[in-house]
Amino acid sequence: MSTPTRTPVRHRARWDLVAVAAATALVVAAHLVGESLKAAGQDIFLGVPPLLASWLPHVGPGTPVAVVVALAVVARGPELAARLAWRPLLLLAHGAAATWTVSLALVDGWTRGVVERLSSDQEYLWDVPRATDVPTMLRTFTDFILPAPDMWVTHVGAHPPGAFLFYVVLDRIGLGGGGPAGVVTMLIGASACVAVAVTLRALDAEAVARAALPFGVLLPGAVWVGVSADGMFAAILAWGVALLAIGAAGRRALPAFAGGVLLGCSLYLSYGLVLGGLVPLAVLGLTRSWRAGAWAAAGVAAVVAAFTVSGFWWFDGFERVQVIYALSVASTRPYSYFVWANLAALALAVGPAVVAGLRRVPDLPARAAWLVAAAGAAVLLADLSGLSKAEVERIWLPFAIWLVVACAGLPHPRRWLAAQAGLALAVNHLLLTVW
Numbered sequence: 472m473s474t475p476t477r478t479p480v481r482h483r484a485r486w487d488l489v490a491v492a493a494a495t496a497l498v499v500a501a502h503l504v505g506e507s508l509k510a511a512g513q514d515i516f517l518g519v520p521p522l523l524a525s526w527l528p529h530v531g532p533g534t535p536v537a538v539v540v541a542l543a544v545v546a547r548g549p550e551l552a553a554r555l556a557w558r559p560l561l562l563l564a565h566g567a568a569a570t571w572t573v574s575l576a577l578v579d580g581w582t583r584g585v586v587e588r589l590s591s592d593q594e595y596l597w598d599v600p601r602a603t604d605v606p607t608m609l610r611t612f613t614d615f616i617l618p619a620p621d622m623w624v625t626h627v628g629a630h631p632p633g634a635f636l637f638y639v640v641l642d643r644i645g646l647g648g649g650g651p652a653g654v655v656t657m658l659i660g661a662s663a664c665v666a667v668a669v670t671l672r673a674l675d676a677e678a679v680a681r682a683a684l685p686f687g688v689l690l691p692g693a694v695w696v697g698v699s700a701d702g703m704f705a706a707i708l709a710w711g712v713a714l715l716a717i718g719a720a721g722r723r724a725l726p727a728f729a730g731g732v733l734l735g736c737s738l739y740l741s742y743g744l745v746l747g748g749l750v751p752l753a754v755l756g757l758t759r760s761w762r763a764g765a766w767a768a769a770g771v772a773a774v775v776a777a778f779t780v781s782g783f784w785w786f787d788g789f790e791r792v793q794v795i796y797a798l799s800v801a802s803t804r805p806y807s808y809f810v811w812a813n814l815a816a817l818a819l820a821v822g823p824a825v826v827a828g829l830r831r832v833p834d835l836p837a838r839a840a841w842l843v844a845a846a847g848a849a850v851l852l853a854d855l856s857g858l859s860k861a862e863v864e865r866i867w868l869p870f871a872i873w874l875v876v877a878c879a880g881l882p883h884p885r886r887w888l889a890a891q892a893g894l895a896l897a898v899n900h901l902l903l904t905v906w
Contacts, residue, residue: 731770
């Protein structure tokens with residue numbers, strides 16, 4: 472009687488490996504075609520296609536810590552996730568994810584891996600000294616987006632002012648400079664996996680949350696969470712969704728409104744996070760709590776009103792950013808290549824477990840499956856838009872963290888966790904990433 476049961480399981484596991492093999496082939500193809508484009512004189516500004524990185528095998532002070540964290544999560548992660556009380560589990564998960572992220576950053580050393588990430592001449596901290604008058608900065612922000620001698624540096628001008636304002640505030644409270652700002656950014660970013668788990672539990676999918684949580688901790692994308700602001704963006708969006716889910720499930724106004732405030736803030740962190748709105752819409756569709764949706768909309772409106780009254784109109788900023796995008800390195804990056812090579816970069820950020828897990832999404836409870844589907848739709852729209860050509864290993868982190876939910880349906884989780892950790896360690900030790 473046992474043979475008919477085991478054979479389909481082996482068959483399905485075989486197809487998991489086929490999916491991973493296909494993703495591997497996609498990555499290899501993206502690399503080879505990217506290299507051929509460079510050889511033909513097309514400057515796609517990628518050192519190791521499809522990633523923005525350079526080949527540099529190295530180790531650093533974070534190496535032993537990263538290896539220990541990986542071994543610990545692989546060995547004990549699924550067991551602890553299944554049996555620990557909820558709050559201690561979340562605290563442990565955040566601690567492990569933060570340690571994993573920081574240790575990966577420190578593989579490149581403190582200065583190169585942390586301090587210089589946000590303080591280069593293309594990053595947010597470079598322009599912080601200019602923000603001597605915050606109201607004036609917000610009122611005149613769009614005046615300095617288009618090319619001019621006094622234009623904002625790349626990352627400040629290419630985003631709404633919310634991210635820049637965050638780092639200005641950090642500077643004002645004594646956490647300025649690449650070191651403190653980098654650590655704060657990583658600690659916030661590392662909490663994203665916890666927010667996803669909180670969302671799932673609020674949607675009555677705690678078993679899925681527990682099964683997926685170790686995979687959120689060891690997400691290969693942590694290589695770019697430490698240190699990029701996009702990792703922080705992912706967490707802020709995720710906590711907005713989590714608070715909305717709590718409010719919607721419990722018919723509570725305050726969490727829903729607070730979630731709306733965070734979702735509104737996410738609109739002013741990155742223009743692309745408009746697509747992240749598909750995830751909270753999925754939550755509202757699943758819970759059918761339109762009252763919570765109204766409170767969340769009020770929270771979003773409050774943030775939009777605050778920025779608008781301060782003098783920054785989101786659509787003006789977006790229109791000007793499209794102009795500078797057309798004049799940037801994106802102009803030499805062919806859409807016909809990146810529309811599929813982007814997916815190869817995303818595959819490296821989410822890892823083989825997510826690739827295999829996506830095949831099993833139909834087996835998940837509907838409330839979990841719809842979150843994955845919403846994130847997948849956001850990725851597809853971002854990809855087809857042509858406004859994300861390369862560097863999506865960090866830009867799509869706000870969507871990638873929701874794809875991790877798909878890992879909850881995988882058999883033999885320790886094997887897949889080992890594959891996730893191995894990929895992250897390989898990328899971080901063989902390549903020098905820009906973020």
